[in-house]
Amino acid sequence: MADTKVGQMSEDVVKAPSMMTGAVPTKDWMDVPAVFKPGNYCYPGKEEMAAYHNKNLPGLFGESRTWLVESDDWLLPENWKEIIIQGIKERLDKFRSFKIFMDCCVRCGACADKCHFFLGTGDPKNMPVLRAELLRSVYRNEFTKAGKILGRLAGAREMTFGVLKEWFMYFYQCTECRRCSVFCPYGIDTAEITMMAREILHLVGVNTNWILEPAANSNRTGNHLGLQPHTFKENAEFLLDDIEEVTGLRLNSLTFNRKGAEILFVIPSADVFADPGIFTFMGYLLLFDHIGLDYTISTYSSEGGNFGLFTNNELMKKLNGKMYAEAKRLGVKWILGGECGHMWRVLHQYMDTMNGPADFLEVPKSPITGTVFENAASTKMVHISEFTADLIKHNKLKLDPSRNNHRKVTFHDSCNPARGMGMLDEPREVIKAVCNNFYEMPENTIREQTFCCGSGTGLNTGEIMDLRMKGGLPRANAVKHVRDKFGVNTLSCVCAIDRATLLALMQYWNPDVEVCGVSELVGNALIMEGEKERETGLRFEPLEGSEG
Amino acid sequence: MKLVELLAQKEDVLVQKWLGLVLGEYPADAVRFLGKKADQFANPLGHNYSTGVSGMFRSLRVGEEFELGPVLEQLMKVRAVQEQIPSKSLAFLFGIKRIVRHECRKEWTAEIEQEWPEFEARVDGLALQAFDLFMASRERLFQVRLRELQSGSYLITDHMKCPSAMVREEKKRQKTES
Numbered sequence: 001m002a003d004t005k006v007g008q009m010s011e012d013v014v015k016a017p018s019m020m021t022g023a024v025p026t027k028d029w030m031d032v033p034a035v036f037k038p039g040n041y042c043y044p045g046k047e048e049m050a051a052y053h054n055k056n057l058p059g060l061f062g063e064s065r066t067w068l069v070e071s072d073d074w075l076l077p078e079n080w081k082e083i084i085i086q087g088i089k090e091r092l093d094k095f096r097s098f099k100i101f102m103d104c105c106v107r108c109g110a111c112a113d114k115c116h117f118f119l120g121t122g123d124p125k126n127m128p129v130l131r132a133e134l135l136r137s138v139y140r141n142e143f144t145k146a147g148k149i150l151g152r153l154a155g156a157r158e159m160t161f162g163v164l165k166e167w168f169m170y171f172y173q174c175t176e177c178r179r180c181s182v183f184c185p186y187g188i189d190t191a192e193i194t195m196m197a198r199e200i201l202h203l204v205g206v207n208t209n210w211i212l213e214p215a216a217n218s219n220r221t222g223n224h225l226g227l228q229p230h231t232f233k234e235n236a237e238f239l240l241d242d243i244e245e246v247t248g249l250r251l252n253s254l255t256f257n258r259k260g261a262e263i264l265f266v267i268p269s270a271d272v273f274a275d276p277g278i279f280t281f282m283g284y285l286l287l288f289d290h291i292g293l294d295y296t297i298s299t300y301s302s303e304g305g306n307f308g309l310f311t312n313n314e315l316m317k318k319l320n321g322k323m324y325a326e327a328k329r330l331g332v333k334w335i336l337g338g339e340c341g342h343m344w345r346v347l348h349q350y351m352d353t354m355n356g357p358a359d360f361l362e363v364p365k366s367p368i369t370g371t372v373f374e375n376a377a378s379t380k381m382v383h384i385s386e387f388t389a390d391l392i393k394h395n396k397l398k399l400d401p402s403r404n405n406h407r408k409v410t411f412h413d414s415c416n417p418a419r420g421m422g423m424l425d426e427p428r429e430v431i432k433a434v435c436n437n438f439y440e441m442p443e444n445t446i447r448e449q450t451f452c453c454g455s456g457t458g459l460n461t462g463e464i465m466d467l468r469m470k471g472g473l474p475r476a477n478a479v480k481h482v483r484d485k486f487g488v489n490t491l492s493c494v495c496a497i498d499r500a501t502l503l504a505l506m507q508y509w510n511p512d513v514e515v516c517g518v519s520e521l522v523g524n525a526l527i528m529e530g531e532k533e534r535e536t537g538l539r540f541e542p543l544e545g546s547e548g
Numbered sequence: 549m550k551l552v553e554l555l556a557q558k559e560d561v562l563v564q565k566w567l568g569l570v571l572g573e574y575p576a577d578a579v580r581f582l583g584k585k586a587d588q589f590a591n592p593l594g595h596n597y598s599t600g601v602s603g604m605f606r607s608l609r610v611g612e613e614f615e616l617g618p619v620l621e622q623l624m625k626v627r628a629v630q631e632q633i634p635s636k637s638l639a640f641l642f643g644i645k646r647i648v649r650h651e652c653r654k655e656w657t658a659e660i661e662q663e664w665p666e667f668e669a670r671v672d673g674l675a676l677q678a679f680d681l682f683m684a685s686r687e688r689l690f691q692v693r694l695r696e697l698q699s700g701s702y703l704i705t706d707h708m709k710c711p712s713a714m715v716r717e718e719k720k721r722q723k724t725e726s
């Protein structure tokens with residue numbers, strides 16, 4: 001495409017290496033170094049954060065220290081290479097899938113153009129096949145005969161500081177969304193390769209603060225922000241005031257840490273303090289009150305999100321275990337989970353082998369419809385959208401969908417509930433029951449093929465905003481399409497990270513599109529007994545027909 | 549032949565060359581893909597570039613008749629997050645002058661030469677309009693970042709503080725250190 005004539009004519013500045021990667025056309029990928037510049041990397045973990053994790057899980061988080069990503073000295077331990085090779089070895093032995101993924105890629109390229117980071121940045125190392133090669137090349141060098149003998153000819157290379165830098169750059173430009181795996185004929189899941197790479201990076205203390213700190217907070221106080229029980233409770237109760245203002249009703253069904261409740265409700269903590277999650281939370285509370293559910297919220301397991309997933313499987317296990325410990329302590333029968341992302345990924349894919357089966361709980365059964373959720377027979381945990389869709393199917397909710405008439409809604413399948421647990425239809429059934437205007441985005445951008453928000457797996461941090469906007473371009477582009485075509489003004493989703501990251505994404509790419517949780521739409525539509533006539537939605541926006 | 553007619557006649561090749569100029573900034577492996585006319589949702593970056601570049605060319609050719617605003621804005625939003633300095637991000641815009649002269653060299657006449665300054669002025673005008681939109685996009689990006697900072701997490705955690713408090717503390721620390 002870039003022919004030489006144009007090349008000659010072009011300004012010198014146009015041909016200089018891209019600042020993003022230092023990539024110069026025509027070079028083999030192995031010869032293109034990763035160059036860190038402000039804006040293309042996440043800030044490293046604070047010393048005290050790494051120290052905290054090290055104390056709890058010795059040996060997994062490397063030496064705690066203050067280090068700078070742009071420096072040529074990351075203050076690594078002297079034997080860092082051995083630690084890494086040993087780390088790979090242990091994981092090859094422990095995780096069969098890792099070994100298979102290292103061996104069986106035929107480089108067919110089916111995955112190459114399926115990653116939102118490649119589609120948004122145009123950086124070849126963001127092609128899933130190349131991303132995996134970053135690690136696979138070292139694997140070949142150390143663990144395969146061909147690699148040992150033929151070296152680079154067999155796609156092998158030594159572990160060097162340059163390789164380490166590359167790992168830190170590109171395994172933090174993967175949101176573990178699994179879109180690539182949908183297209184791989186061998187089912188290679190690059191997300192799991194990224195997980196392994198990040199585990200290994202953590203072993204030598206190469207980490208990001210945006211992940212270490214929320215994980216530390218979650219471990220210590222129960223949620224990402226480190227909200228202590230009283231603050232958490234106050235925040236949640238504050239939202240009862242808002243509900244009262246909108247509906248005229250003072251709900252009294254919300255309780256905390258109540259022993260003997262039938263159901264433990266676990267939410268992503270952002271739902272009690274961050275806009276627009278708080279409106280989703282108001283939706284949950286209205287729903288539970290509407291059906292008279294016997295539930296409680298734990299202020300200790302006040303976080304569904306599991307940033308352990310982005311560090312290593314030990315921390316992931318620990319954070320996941322917390323929910324079950326609380327369920328046991330409170331003596332509930334089963335767990336209901338809110339609109340969260342990676343909580344569900346961990347639960348669906350890893351919980352059973354890590355902390356399960358949760359035999360001390362009962363197989364979830366809806367107290368309203370009697371439906372037994374067989375899909376949750378082992379984890380004992382049901383998704384709020386499954387639960388709500390079941391209520392709707394059995395006609396148990398009084399709804400006025402016209403209260404959402406001011407919204408033209410589309411639905412973003414968040415990677416974790418969609419590809420991570422296969423929940424595709426339930427949220428749509430709910431939306432269609434509570435809204436009159438629903439429009440799907442194009443087929444190759446939803447359901448199994450959904451595009452990531454571009455900021456998952458702990459990449460939702462401000463210092464890489466440019467990168468996030470690029471990674472989110474494929475999603476934003478599809479939203480733009482339905483906005484232009486149908487006038488869509490609301491992007492709904494069932495993930496708290498998405499509610500935050502899509503908000504930023506829309507504010508940049510499609511500023512007139514708002515972001516909301518599905519339960520907010522439910523809350524708007526629910527006809528509550530004894531309520532006043534509603535003039536606004538849960539975010540105090542005027543309803544259609546009541547403006548002015 | 550008048551310049552406008554020549555531009556119309558050669559529209560396809562001129563647009564392709566101009567597009568090639570901007571895509572040429574990407575690594576070769578990516579260019580092959582980005583230049584493909586795939587479904588726009590399978591290749592959003594390539595689609596945004598090709599819509600943007602052909603829109604700009606159309607407006608240079610027909611003037612006000614083509615509503616360039618939204619197309620150019622979208623293209624500049626893309627350019628504004630490529631982590632380049634503004635001059636680097638916008639340099640390709642001027643490339644169209646040389647592309648036209650080069651591609652049309654055989655058809656070049658004295659008449660066209662006379663019309664040329666006006667065309668150049670149009671390109672300059674387009675570049676200035678693009679510059680405004682580019683800067684507006686940068687501004688918007690910072691607003692998004694700021695809003696995210698303000699929207700919660702930093703303000704209410706027990707041990708973190710609002711950004712201005714952090715700046716104040718940092719200043720205090722620097723003072724005591726010096």
Ligand code: SF4
Pocket residue numbers: 114115116117126127128131173174175176177178179180181190191194
């Ligand atoms: S898991 Fe997602 S982000 Fe990671 S390589 Fe695959 S498509 Fe890209």
Ligand code: SF4
Pocket residue numbers: 104105106107108109110111112128129183184185186187188
């Ligand atoms: S689709 Fe699968 S086999 Fe093909 S290159 Fe990608 S990871 Fe390898």
